[in-house]
Amino acid sequence: MASAGGPTPNPIGHAVEQLSNAVFPQASLGQLLFTLLLLGLVALLIGVPIARQRRHVQQFQKRVQERDKPD
Numbered sequence: 001m002a003s004a005g006g007p008t009p010n011p012i013g014h015a016v017e018q019l020s021n022a023v024f025p026q027a028s029l030g031q032l033l034f035t036l037l038l039l040g041l042v043a044l045l046i047g048v049p050i051a052r053q054r055r056h057v058q059q060f061q062k063r064v065q066e067r068d069k070p071d
Contacts, residue, residue: 020032027035 020027024032024035
């Protein structure tokens with residue numbers, strides 16, 4: 001806790017510190033950042049193929065609509 005005569009603590013930094021201590025009580029900042037990095041990579045590994053498939057489906061549907069459109 002901050003002393004009464006010290007500078008005002010950053011409320012966002014304090015909230016992040018409390019949350020990280022509650023969720024990962026023994027994790028260092030490096031470990032938390034590494035965990036976030038891994039979660040981001042997993043999200044990319046899952047999300048990129050899904051996005052590609054959606055794009056291919058949309059392109060196929062567009063080609064079918066253009067083919068079926070009366071001239």
